[in-house]
Amino acid sequence: MRQLKQILLKWYRNISFRRKVYMVCILAGLIPVLVLGIFCYLQIDNLLVNREKQAEQDTVKQAAIVFQSKLNAYRNTVSNVAWNDGIGQAVTRNYTNNYEMYLAYRDEVDPLLAAISMLNGDISSETLYTSCNLYPHGSTVKTLKDARREPWYQTALHAKKPSFYISRANKDMIIYCPIFSSSIKSENYIAFNLNYKGIFSQFNTLFDNNFGVLLLDRQGTILYSYQNFSSQIPEEQISAFAKDKKLPKNYISMENVLTEEGWTLFLYRPMNTIWNNIAPILLMVLLVVLGCAFLLNLLTRTLSHVIVRPLETLTHNMKLIGSKGLFVDLPLDEPCNDEIGVLAKQFRIMVRKLQRLVNEIYKTKIEKQKYEIKALQAQINPHFFYNSLSLINSKALVSGQEDISEMAQLLSAYYRTTLNRGTSEISIEDEWKNTVSYIKIQMMMHSRSFQFVENLDPSVLNYKIPNLILQPLAENAIAHGIDQRTAPGPGLLKISCKAINDQIEFIVEDNGCGIPPDKLKNILTAKSNGYGIKNIQRRIQLYFGRSYGLTFASTENKGTIVTLRIPQREILTDISDSERVSL
Incomplete structure (x- = not known):
């Protein structure tokens, strides 16, 4: 299953965008239509089933009522015979001769049973079963012995009202009842043979x-x-x-x-009776769905062509540039101001900018070669400079000029770390040496008119920082602080570096003239001649982000404290372009 899913995903990713749009539109259009069609079908099916059930319920209820009324009519007919006084006397009398029996047949039994048979066509025969000495008379009168051979006899012994006996196998239906007499208690029965098919024929036409x-x-x-x-x-x-x-x-x-x-x-x-009724409706729903699908297919093809054509043109232009180069003539785009049209326009603008940039780069290629020659010459000059300082140092030592020797050594150390072989990052140890060398050179140039105190945490020596960050702060402290002080006593310059949690803190402190409040407020944004505070702040934030940089605290005629905080990094990388743009 997972493999099949991967195959389908791979297939979907590789088909064209137009087909993707076509498939999405088809699915988005067909799914509601199919859902609506299925919903309609289910609702119609449910409606027809319920209607069929209700029709069957009403039909069977009505049929039961009619059938029950018919049974009640036969029950009443049998009851009338069973409670008839003439019949009761006829089946309980003790006959002495045949003439008396003849009168009972003629006056009591035959008229009543003949009338019942004539009025009820479903009664095929009527039979009296008597225990008296009345002779059998065709199928109308029989003896009790004949009754005992009937299948309903055992039930009739305990019957108090008319009852039915039905045999589906023999197609027999008989209603029977004991004959009740108020004068003499004897066992007598009346039974009607009913027409089985005629009685139930009403059920055959529901x-x-x-x-x-x-x-x-x-x-x-x-x-x-x-x-x-x-x-x-x-x-x-x-x-x-x-x-x-x-x-x-x-x-x-x-x-x-x-x-x-x-x-x-x-x-x-x-159920197929209902389904036969549903079939035309289902066919109509199916035709509607197919018609909607056909129209949807036409609209989707047109829509996908209109939507995807600008993208296809853009893709064609990209492939054209990829195959024939940047300086190819692109066909004109159709005028369009939607997102795709804007994308195509921006692509053309980008191509034109790239063409201009390539031209500019090509024009400056010759100048670059000239600069490379000058750069090779510049690489020779530092070596000549260091060799000269080394020669001065050796001559000064030979002649006993220790100050000149110290100055040469400090200059050599300062310029070695300042140039830093052309790289933009430096270890804290080398930056510290560079700054200390610079301060000592300044002390010699100032005839040691100010004091210098340094405090370096050894644990931070190997961390990296941008070069020329600390030295300009010391230079500003001397030039704009100590040199400008008017208070009595010698000047004092303190620099320190220590680790605080995952950060490194540099502090440059002087007891110079201080900074006026109005200038202190804009010191990080104000322009200055040379390499100013603004450039240091910008470089720090380009490397480490806006949460790091310089802070100033100053009091006029008392001095200034500059604090620089950076994260601990063993390798330096610039921050992202988005952060750099926001600076």
């Missing part, structure tokens, strides 16, 4: 197609099952559903309980 109906009794026995599918559900699945009350997931099932009987009526339909 929908035009693609539906199924299942009627279960309290024990989960299937009383009736009907399917109207192009592919019938196997009987095993129907039986499993009757047992678990659970159809496969691709069906929607609704149920309603017939409260009087305790039976449960199930109506189920396949």
Whole structure:
């Protein structure tokens, strides 16, 4: 997975910017359209499913009500027969001759049962089961012995009201009830054979197609099952559903309980019925998405071309300069003031500046060669100077002129560290020697009219600083401080150097004339002749940053204290260009 991710990232990095813009725009446009399409589809699907469930619920509820009313009608009909006085007397009377039986048939049994059969077309036959000595009469009157052979007999023994017996296998439906008599207690029954298919035919027309109906009794026995599918559900699945009350997931099932009987009526339909209704909507959504994708593709191609064309022109110009050189004629850019247009304009300006710089460098190349010759000559002069000072020193020693010898040695030490072989950095040890040599030369030039005190921390000797930082401070202290003092007594110059945490602190202190407050306020920014304080401050901050540099404390006619703080560095590097620009 990680390797695949790396391959995709590598592929994305290497494709052109126009394709990247195209892909981003396509994704940014298609994702909302797809999300909206999927959302609409899900909402429509949910709406249709809920509508289908509600339709099935209403249908099965209405069918249950109609069926229950039909069962109640048969129950009332049987009850009327069971509680009919004439029927009760006919099945409990003790007959003495056939004529009495004939009168019972003619006057009581046949008229009533014939009327019931005529008024209820789903009643195929009516049968009285009697325990009296009334002879059997076709299918209308039978003996109690015949009743005992009926499958509903055991249930009828304990029945207090009309009950139903249904056999799905034999397509039988019978409603039976004991015959109640107030005069004589005897075992008699009335049973109606109902038309199984006619009774349940109302369930076969709930929908035009693609539906199924299942009627279960309290024990989960299937009383009736009907399917109207192009592919019938196997009987095993129907039986499993009757047992678990659970159809496969691709069906929607609704149920309603017939409260009087305790039976449960199930109506189920396949999900593809809903999907068939969704298909046109889904096709429409798909066509809309495809149409939006097509329009988005056209707009994205045009947009990516408009956006990327200036960048492609700029890239072409860069490659042209890279292959043919800086002095190539670039094609004109299209006028544009956006960010890309500004970038192209600035690129042209940069190219023109580079061309001018190259021309200037080319023109100064000859002059540079002249300067190099002069630099070679200048490298010879210091050696001649040092050799001359060495000769003066040796002659002074031979003649016993110690002051001249000391002066020659101090000058030699001073100029060796001042020139520093052309480098801009120096160790604190060498800078200190240079400054001390300079001060001692000044003491000799001043006939030792001022005193000098030095204090150097040995732990800082190897740290690096810019050269000629400390010596100008000592020079200013002598020239502008001690030489200008009017107070009695000798002058005093103190220099010290010590380490404080991760910093190095130099202090140059004199008891000269001091600095006036108005001049002290601008001393770090004021211009001066020669190498002034401003240049020292600027060099320090160029190397170490704005948090380091010089601070002054001065009192008129008492003296001045100059403090220089720098970080401890063994190697010097300039600060960044951004910091340097802000200085």
